[in-house]
Amino acid sequence: MRRDFVEIRAYCKINLALDILRLREDGYHEVEMILQTIPLWDTVTLRRTAGSEWRKPVTITSNAQWLPQDEKNTAYRAAYLLARDFSRVDTGTEIHIDKKVPRCGGLGGSSADAAAVLKGMNQLYDLGLSDETLLQYAAQIGSDVPFLLRSGAAVATGTGTELRYIEPFRDGILLLVNPNIDICTPEAYRVYDFLEARGEIPPGAHPDILETVRSMQQSIEKLSEKMKNVLEYPAFYLHPELAELKASLLKHGASAALMSGSGATFFGFFRKGEAQAALQAADFFQGKGYFTFVSGDLTM
Template sequence: MQVTAFAKINLGLAVLGCRADGYHEVDMVMQAVSLGDVLTLELAETICVEVNCPELAGGPDNLAYRAAALLQKVTGQRRGVRIYIEKNIPLAAGLAGGSADAAAVLRGLNQLWDLGLSLGELMELGAALGSDVPFGLVGGTARARGRGEVVEPLPALVGRGVVLVKPAFGVSTPRVYRLHDQLPPRPPGELAPLLAALEQGDWAGLCAALVNDLERATFTLHPELAAIKQALQEAGASGVLMSGSGPTVFGLCADEPAARRVAAGLDLAGCRVDVAVTL
């Protein structure tokens, strides 16, 4: 079986405060995009994960491996699986590539092992693996609250162009949140204009309402990200924002041809540039 694990971007990310469990309470508007890893699942006697990316280990710490092991444990499944991951989503990029892989494994093994679990049951398992895994199971356009595990579908934003710019370095999400907590406090980002724009199909309003409370911390650690954001704006992107804890910065465009024109106009040495569409 082949399954695709799609990357996500954050159209909105508001940090509401710290939780007793050590996580942060967040309110996010998340969007799936067409850049994705391709996972091949084959029945086997044990769990085995292979990756075409030498920087990513395939052992028990891999989220795809952990997803298979958790599913095996809670269902009593005796069969194993060989998982081959063709990695297309960059690592440590703020695009939830590992979480997307875990979600794809849960979804795929539910079929391959004939488990018959509901979406709600899969999402509960996903939340135990990582905050972004439940969204990976839902996809599309959605609001995610709590620490990210409470997911509610929103009006779809389909076929819009996205230019993804990933610099050569990655960032540590825990480090970004620690710095966010140390910076002078600000009120959480306001998502109401973004939600209203989605509801009304207001493209210009949506592009103007993009917000990410973590930008300030990540840009403090890596000031060069501001130049990427400016370059996307100058190249003609309709709306520009950092995704998640970064460091990927994305530009929204009316459609894929417009995104390709924006990408062609960029001159960003050392950066990876991908063009995708919203799903």
């Protein structure tokens, strides 16, 4: 039966650990990190277009005026790749992205949108693509896109596209805080390289990924001891007030706090039973004009 539209939830992620191992000869960074999807999402709707609209194979619309509507948009690139390679994509595709995930926030929002488009195109045009094939396309678009094709938690290595799935961390309440500061990923990595060359990334900044994975199945206190993100250093260099934000999360009762990805979103884990403290902390940060999100479910 022919479908005219599909709607997909594009779940974003947090990083429970992020390490940079080296700068590769191809200009990309070798990384090792722990990612986990969380119940915050954009809604991506794909519709077939017909008639003269077919002359434009991909059209992007959004409630977010800042969102690119051309090949700069990862969702656009995802749709274009499949339209180019499969004759079953026999109409144009209109993609509407209802944005809820903060931009340039280290949560993988644009990557999640691209992953949703790959899944949505596969359904809309009945392409019959396997998970492995979708992963191959995802890796062409961005380093977080392969992970965000499915839910759960994983250790990512290489450029972030080599995945080993693990049990998610579930024991707590999540609070996200974004202070409306944009840190684009390329800038964060450039500043990291600058600081590392000057010897300003201390050895203790690097997470032990294996020990962090183990701590995820122990307790929130154990996880707090192991969670590290080396990209906090360039973030604090660019925006010193972010160090204050992390400290404020802990001051307001979070048992663990960390920046996600390249920032500038921070997350705090509160113990089960401390929902009121998490909500009060969210109220405090909302009063400063920050984006916040609270959930008792830690993964999808």
